[in-house]
Amino acid sequence: MDERPDPSSTLPARLRDHPSVRAVRARQAAARADQGGQPPSPRVIDAEWLREIALRAGADDVAAVPLDRPELAAERPHVERALPGTRSLVSLVVRMARDNVRSPERSIANQEFHRSGEIINEAARRIVQALADAGYRAVNPSATFPMEMDRYPGRIWVVAHKTVAVAAGLGAIGIHRNVIHPRFGNFVLLTTLLVDAEVSAYGSPINYNPCLECKLCVAACPVGAIGKDGSFDFRTCFTHNYREFMGGFTDWAETVADSTDGADFRTRVSDTENASMWQSLSFRANYKAAYCMAVCPAGEDVLEPYLADRRDFMAQVLRPLQDKVETLYVTADSPAAEYARRRFPHKEIRQVGDAGRSRRREPGHSPDSGH
Numbered sequence: 071m072d073e074r075p076d077p078s079s080t081l082p083a084r085l086r087d088h089p090s091v092r093a094v095r096a097r098q099a100a101a102r103a104d105q106g107g108q109p110p111s112p113r114v115i116d117a118e119w120l121r122e123i124a125l126r127a128g129a130d131d132v133a134a135v136p137l138d139r140p141e142l143a144a145e146r147p148h149v150e151r152a153l154p155g156t157r158s159l160v161s162l163v164v165r166m167a168r169d170n171v172r173s174p175e176r177s178i179a180n181q182e183f184h185r186s187g188e189i190i191n192e193a194a195r196r197i198v199q200a201l202a203d204a205g206y207r208a209v210n211p212s213a214t215f216p217m218e219m220d221r222y223p224g225r226i227w228v229v230a231h232k233t234v235a236v237a238a239g240l241g242a243i244g245i246h247r248n249v250i251h252p253r254f255g256n257f258v259l260l261t262t263l264l265v266d267a268e269v270s271a272y273g274s275p276i277n278y279n280p281c282l283e284c285k286l287c288v289a290a291c292p293v294g295a296i297g298k299d300g301s302f303d304f305r306t307c308f309t310h311n312y313r314e315f316m317g318g319f320t321d322w323a324e325t326v327a328d329s330t331d332g333a334d335f336r337t338r339v340s341d342t343e344n345a346s347m348w349q350s351l352s353f354r355a356n357y358k359a360a361y362c363m364a365v366c367p368a369g370e371d372v373l374e375p376y377l378a379d380r381r382d383f384m385a386q387v388l389r390p391l392q393d394k395v396e397t398l399y400v401t402a403d404s405p406a407a408e409y410a411r412r413r414f415p416h417k418e419i420r421q422v423g424d425a426g427r428s429r430r431r432e433p434g435h436s437p438d439s440g441h
């Protein structure tokens with residue numbers, strides 16, 4: 071029998087007699103009766119049950135990891151701020167439709183990123199609700215945006231989904247710094263749930279890297295952000311790929327402010343760029359590339375066409391992205407500017423401020439469009 075004093079007895083009468091409190095007490099008494107009068111055991115989430123609800127909610131893979139793993143030390147303060155008392159992190163994977171991501175038509179690739187983002191956020195939200203119904207506290211930080219913009223340009227994300235996915239054994243980081251899932255390749259988005267309980271089984275890092283070191287990602291990046299040695303130039307990627315996100319938007323807005331009139335503005339920003347910015351602001355920010363991800367042949371479900379005919383794979387997947395006539399955004403006189411000019415002379419190059427934020431212009435000097 072449960073020997074503990076009835077907590078209702080310590081409540082003031084006003085609370086004790088409240089209909090909601092009486093309903094909760096009745097529910098607790100019924101649960102105790104179901105367990106033969108025993109108090110509830112320490113609450114551990116059953117890993118099989120969790121997997122089942124995650125897959126039903128729309129995830130394609132899931133694994134949990136305890137927050138006290140050494141490789142998660144840097145995440146701990148951020149996670150504890152978001153959900154005090156977090157004990158476990160649950161990593162979710164949602165597959166993307168890979169030929170959408172590979173398409174040189176930006177609208178197709180961006181639609182795929184946005185839709186997959188919605189699916190993974192919806193799945194995470196459903197699981198969090200199921201956990202709440204089962205009596206656990208859980209939150210699902212955004213997989214993508216929104217993020218904590220009051221901390222910009224510092225760390226705006228709540229939890230690093232790649233770090234958690236790797237710790238949970240859902241993949242390894244390839245040369246291009248994206249997580250490659252052993253089966254689905256890098257065509258996955260990730261998210262993380264924070265939960266205030268232990269899980270009955272945890273994942274561990276996988277013992278090999280699905281990355282083939284083919285370096286197609288290096289060849290595909292139009293601004294040279296990925297080094298052959300796996301180094302990654304954050305600012306170069308951010309300046310081009312995120313031209314219509316926070317940094318590039320600030321640069322665009324400053325250009326509006328700096329322009330003397332409409333005609334002057336048109337000499338600084340093309341109609342195409344304005345239309346694209348309008349689309350990003352109206353319907354969701356669009357990425358300019360993601361070519362590193364598009365060309366990656368790794369992962370058991372992805373690999374066959376590459377193994378069958380590597381030349382043909384490059385002709386079908388890599389070359390159309392390299393040949394695409396498009397605008398590239400680079401900072402003035404940067405290695406990215408030099409790289410883009412040398413490797414992709416058919417692409418237009420626009421020189422913008424550092425990560426699009428601090429362009430300095432000499433009076434009377436119009437921005438260099440490269441060509």
Ligand code: B12
Pocket residue numbers: 183212213214223224225227228229230231232233246247248249250256257258259260261301302303304307308311312357358359360362363
């Ligand atoms: C910040 C961020 C970025 C940054 C930095 C990328 C990076 N390598 O960290 C930028 C804006 C460049 C970026 C680009 C992209 N991202 Co991003 N991004 C994130 C975010 C918010 C955090 C990443 C993170 O944890 N970084 C820290 C550690 C773990 O990464 P790291 O590679 O070891 O370290 C790098 C950073 O620290 C960076 N860095 C260095 N200095 C600075 C300074 C600042 C201020 C910042 C922000 C970063 C930074 O350079 C380091 C060296 O590689 C996550 C979402 C999330 N909440 O987790 C998505 C996420 C990593 N991104 C994702 C995607 C899809 C992309 C893009 C393909 C976007 C697109 N559609 O075009 C590109 C791919 C670029 C690439 N090759 O990495 C996916 C990756 C999925 C996967 N399979 O791995 C994530 C997980 C989003 C999601 N929900 O799925 N991203």
Ligand code: SF4
Pocket residue numbers: 244245246247280281282283284285286287288362365366367368
């Ligand atoms: S494209 Fe090749 S080198 Fe780059 S991450 Fe994928 S498998 Fe590794």
